[in-house]
Amino acid sequence: MKKYLAIVTPSMLLVVLLxxxxxAKQPEHVKIEHAKKVQFPQPESAEAYFPDIxxxxxxxxxxxxxxxxxxxxxxxxxxxxIVKCDxxxxxxxxxxxxxxxxxxxxxxxxxxxxxVSKGFAGILAGIHVEDGLINWEDRIVDHIPGFKLAxxxxxxxxTISNVLSHTSGLPYHSFTNLVEDGLSLSTIAGRFNEVLPLxxxxxxxxxxxxxxxxxxxxxxxxxxKLLKDIIxxxxxxxxxxxxxxxxxxxxxxSDNVALPHQKVRYGWRSKPINKKYYNAVAAGGVNASAxxxxxxxxxxxxxxxxxxxxxxxxxxxxxxxxxxxxxNYYQRWPGYNxxxxxMGWRIHEFKDDNTxxxxxxxxxxxxxxxYRSEIALFPNEDLGxxxxxxxxxxxxxxxxPELHKIIxxxxxxxxxxxxKTSLVAL
Numbered sequence: 001m002k003k004y005l006a007i008v009t010p011s012m013l014l015v016v017l018l019x020x021x022x023x024a025k026q027p028e029h030v031k032i033e034h035a036k037k038v039q040f041p042q043p044e045s046a047e048a049y050f051p052d053i054x055x056x057x058x059x060x061x062x063x064x065x066x067x068x069x070x071x072x073x074x075x076x077x078x079x080x081x082i083v084k085c086d087x088x089x090x091x092x093x094x095x096x097x098x099x100x101x102x103x104x105x106x107x108x109x110x111x112x113x114x115x116v117s118k119g120f121a122g123i124l125a126g127i128h129v130e131d132g133l134i135n136w137e138d139r140i141v142d143h144i145p146g147f148k149l150a151x152x153x154x155x156x157x158x159t160i161s162n163v164l165s166h167t168s169g170l171p172y173h174s175f176t177n178l179v180e181d182g183l184s185l186s187t188i189a190g191r192f193n194e195v196l197p198l199x200x201x202x203x204x205x206x207x208x209x210x211x212x213x214x215x216x217x218x219x220x221x222x223x224x225k226l227l228k229d230i231i232x233x234x235x236x237x238x239x240x241x242x243x244x245x246x247x248x249x250x251x252x253x254s255d256n257v258a259l260p261h262q263k264v265r266y267g268w269r270s271k272p273i274n275k276k277y278y279n280a281v282a283a284g285g286v287n288a289s290a291x292x293x294x295x296x297x298x299x300x301x302x303x304x305x306x307x308x309x310x311x312x313x314x315x316x317x318x319x320x321x322x323x324x325x326x327x328n329y330y331q332r333w334p335g336y337n338x339x340x341x342x343m344g345w346r347i348h349e350f351k352d353d354n355t356x357x358x359x360x361x362x363x364x365x366x367x368x369x370x371y372r373s374e375i376a377l378f379p380n381e382d383l384g385x386x387x388x389x390x391x392x393x394x395x396x397x398x399x400x401p402e403l404h405k406i407i408x409x410x411x412x413x414x415x416x417x418x419x420k421t422s423l424v425a426l
Contacts, residue, residue, distance in 0.1 A: 062080060085382045086301070114365075115365065121282035123300075123316055139157070149170075165320035172206045175210040189217070205323055228285075246286050316344065347361075372388075387403070
């Protein structure tokens with residue numbers, strides 16, 4: 001390799017000084033624009049500060065984890081995305097889209113994500129709150145006049161916040177069967193008077209699908225558009241989620257889809273994709289790849305204010321009601337302390353043995369048509385993990401804490417430290 005000696009002449013020095021003087025005299029708005037770029041750097045810039053050795057170690061460890069699960073027939077296929085700050089530091093696929101054809105899963109393979117769709121509904125509501133079209137405390141009956149509970153007092157009290165936080169006062173999973181039977185939300189909305197409420201709205205938590213999906217029905221009525229198109233325009237397109245969709249037809253058109261599978265005596269058998277929950281998109285009708293979900297998590301960590309300001313995202317993540325009990329799988333994760341529900345998201349608190357403090361995790365799981373999905377954000381670490389499966393399995397219950405542990409062990413340093421100099425350097 002040739003070496004060159006840099007020679008600086010007096011004329012060159014004069015040009016440098018002149019340029020520095022001109023730069024210092026630039027209008028204030030130029031400096032503000034530059035500051036915005038530093039605050040929201042491009043993914044490639046920040047990713048350069050994630051050392052290759054850590055990438056290789058992380059890739060090897062994740063491959064080992066999922067290859068073992070595929071070999072032991074615990075799962076058919078899986079796709080994974082991990083985000084740190086504003087970068088997807090890992091995305092990849094394992095196993096098969098169709099066990100009979102042995103075609104491989106990759107980071108662009110599309111899965112149904114089930115109730116992880118509820119997080120999209122919460123954010124979409126936040127977008128329209130920011131637009132001024134709706135408010136969190138709007139009454140459902142004001143937007144859907146046909147909505148009825150067993151008594152008028154309760155009917156008049158149920159708000160958008162209540163349906164998004166599962167605090168309508170109705171029993172657990174009221175009329176989920178009607179959603180799965182394919183009835184329209186308008187029809188279902190008028191039948192809730194057949195169900196006796198357990199308490200007044202806002203008092204108790206009971207997980208719902210049918211009532212929750214009314215949040216999407218309201219946005220459709222306010223905009224005059226179908227929810228699948230609204231999500232496409234307001235979330236998928238601006239975030240460049242190129243394979244994401246919210247309809248059965250769009251999933252059928254994709255040439256890289258993981259089929260659902262069911263367990264049989266000696267392994268797995270593929271099943272057809274069904275149309276359940278595409279009539280209630282907000283509750284469970286989103287399709288996406290791991291790569292898409294990586295872009296989604298980058299946004300949720302505050303990197304796309306042009307889509308929704310971080311302050312409104314914080315509102316979506318703010319606890320509305322505490323979730324009791326100790327039987328849910330996430331309540332058995334190491335260090336678990338308590339759980340709450342916000343607007344389409346679970347908010348967990350975990351004890352931090354190192355700091356003796358509390359760490360919050362924003363989380364949701366999903367299951368539909370024999371697909372399983374898990375997503376979790378660790379705000380204190382600027383970290384996101386998402387795993388998509390095309391088979392029901394036990395691994396899904398613990399993949400988030402296990403992958404989080406792998407990330408910590410593989411990097412062998414606090415995850416905050418990996419990127420701590422990136423913004424300064426930029």
